[in-house]
Amino acid sequence: MNEIALQAGTLWLREITRFMRQRSRVIGSFLQPLVFWLLLGAGLRASFKPAGMPAGMDYFEYLYPGFIVLVLLFTAIFATISTVEDRREGFLQGVLVAPISRPTIVIGQALGGATLAWVPSVIFLVLAPFAGIHLGLGAALAAALMMAVIAFALTCIGLAIAWKIESTQGFHAIMNLILVPIWLLSGAFWPIAGAPAVLQWIMRLNPLTYGMAALRQTLYLGETQALGGLPSLAFAIVIAVAFAIATFALAARTAKRATAF
Amino acid sequence: MTASTAIPAQARATNESAEPAVTASGLRFRYGQRTAIDGVSFTIGRGEFFGLLGPNGGGKTTLFKIISTLVPPQEGDARILGCDLRRDTLALRRRIGVVFQHPSVDGKLTVGENLAHHGRLYGLGGARLRERADKIVERLGLSERAGDLAETLSGGLKRRVELATALLHNPELLVLDEPSTGLDPAARRDFLNYLAHLRETAGVTIVLTTHYMEEAERCDRIGVLHQGRLVAIAPPAELKARVGGDIVAINSRDPETLRRKIAERMRVNAALVDGVLRVERPRGHDFVRDVVDAFGDEIESVAFGKPTLEDVFVHLTGHRFFAGAAGARDDGDAQ
Numbered sequence: 001m002n003e004i005a006l007q008a009g010t011l012w013l014r015e016i017t018r019f020m021r022q023r024s025r026v027i028g029s030f031l032q033p034l035v036f037w038l039l040l041g042a043g044l045r046a047s048f049k050p051a052g053m054p055a056g057m058d059y060f061e062y063l064y065p066g067f068i069v070l071v072l073l074f075t076a077i078f079a080t081i082s083t084v085e086d087r088r089e090g091f092l093q094g095v096l097v098a099p100i101s102r103p104t105i106v107i108g109q110a111l112g113g114a115t116l117a118w119v120p121s122v123i124f125l126v127l128a129p130f131a132g133i134h135l136g137l138g139a140a141l142a143a144a145l146m147m148a149v150i151a152f153a154l155t156c157i158g159l160a161i162a163w164k165i166e167s168t169q170g171f172h173a174i175m176n177l178i179l180v181p182i183w184l185l186s187g188a189f190w191p192i193a194g195a196p197a198v199l200q201w202i203m204r205l206n207p208l209t210y211g212m213a214a215l216r217q218t219l220y221l222g223e224t225q226a227l228g229g230l231p232s233l234a235f236a237i238v239i240a241v242a243f244a245i246a247t248f249a250l251a252a253r254t255a256k257r258a259t260a261f
Numbered sequence: 262m263t264a265s266t267a268i269p270a271q272a273r274a275t276n277e278s279a280e281p282a283v284t285a286s287g288l289r290f291r292y293g294q295r296t297a298i299d300g301v302s303f304t305i306g307r308g309e310f311f312g313l314l315g316p317n318g319g320g321k322t323t324l325f326k327i328i329s330t331l332v333p334p335q336e337g338d339a340r341i342l343g344c345d346l347r348r349d350t351l352a353l354r355r356r357i358g359v360v361f362q363h364p365s366v367d368g369k370l371t372v373g374e375n376l377a378h379h380g381r382l383y384g385l386g387g388a389r390l391r392e393r394a395d396k397i398v399e400r401l402g403l404s405e406r407a408g409d410l411a412e413t414l415s416g417g418l419k420r421r422v423e424l425a426t427a428l429l430h431n432p433e434l435l436v437l438d439e440p441s442t443g444l445d446p447a448a449r450r451d452f453l454n455y456l457a458h459l460r461e462t463a464g465v466t467i468v469l470t471t472h473y474m475e476e477a478e479r480c481d482r483i484g485v486l487h488q489g490r491l492v493a494i495a496p497p498a499e500l501k502a503r504v505g506g507d508i509v510a511i512n513s514r515d516p517e518t519l520r521r522k523i524a525e526r527m528r529v530n531a532a533l534v535d536g537v538l539r540v541e542r543p544r545g546h547d548f549v550r551d552v553v554d555a556f557g558d559e560i561e562s563v564a565f566g567k568p569t570l571e572d573v574f575v576h577l578t579g580h581r582f583f584a585g586a587a588g589a590r591d592d593g594d595a596q
Binding site for chain 2: 003006007009010011013014017018021022088089090091092093094095096097098099100101259260
């Protein structure tokens, strides 16, 4: 147990150290979603009011938690891309011949990637007042916790893909094909309630919808809020946590298969 | 498994250390349709300096991957340091040090950080880790660079860091994949000297893959790999002795005709390898005189020399070592 913690811990630390030494990555992961949010939100707030959005909320505010998840998604994914090259001609070669089990490797990588994704998204929380959300301490803590769960799940998805494929080009293709739609269909852009029936079903089957819903509700913790078609907080948390565990199992299994031992 | 549990741990340990460092039997590995390793069996003794020699694509990197526990063989078995490669993989990994062809040190980390991460992967921590890291850094002459980012080091120093990480956990077996690729001749000599020193002082078994003849000459024994098979396994001197005496290489505008004429008139069989006629003769200088006397007009140049390991390779396989590269006797600067 002690040794597993030491091994996973050192892989976690490596991710953090590397990240801090690449300034452009630090800034980019935070700035890109911020710019998107400002542009989209500012452009659409006047004219766009999707059906099913709670009364008294404007679109800028509605988009805000969606872009927190986008920060998580971008950073988590970029943190895992390196796995592809790293295991063939980099640091991971040495990890693979060390006395460390494949799930332990994935734990270290997932915690590392999740931390990298989580920190800028927490900074994003500071912007809540600009979205018109008055964030209490309790709500902020609950939201931060929820973000950690989402960050872990998204990093594990990234890892499962990265351990499976052979090239980083492939990674980008899969990301655009799978991960961005998962985000779009999570309730980040429009409420479930207002969507056409078919789309509603797809959104209900999307596991990220529940993480999204839980985060949305934690931001208004302590206020009376209209659910607007969202699943209840407790149910959303259960599904989000289960999703994180499932994605970890998937990533660990993929890593084990990819390295055959 | 059942038999070994009955033996007391003490006896088992001595049994283990009496076993060869590597015993491989019938190893096979395929990438899709392409067979990389095609039924390879060999034994490497404890404390041996063993080289796997072969051209690129000969299968030596695949064999390296199997011995270093990076991939399991698809067929066949191997016992390494008394451990079963498939069943005791984790235990075995603690006792092997691996140096990869592509760098495995992280350029964005300092030398010291690389060593620390590596040590923790092997369960080393705290004071013990610091002590070992300090010692290995000093032994490899890296003390002054320990705080530098690995990416700022020269090729030779980077290699030394690779070696430092591989030695940090005191392995009994060191496996290296083309360790001197990308090193200049001086750095390569240094590196080989250190490996030899390591074997002498610590009794570490060393297995390396190489396509440098100079490197292979330093080994106790060489396994020559060609198209996934081991075509010979012996000390370098013995391999060279297998070539019949001296080597005469003849360049001609029409080598095929000359080959026929030499066979007819001198009763000597010359091999045509990549457009060059090759003759192995006990008294090469006599043959040079005779052949120039007889066919002087048809000969463009004649080279004469003692057999090198490249000649051994040609002798064993009928192929040039660096297929397609004219005059590719390698003196170590091919890359």
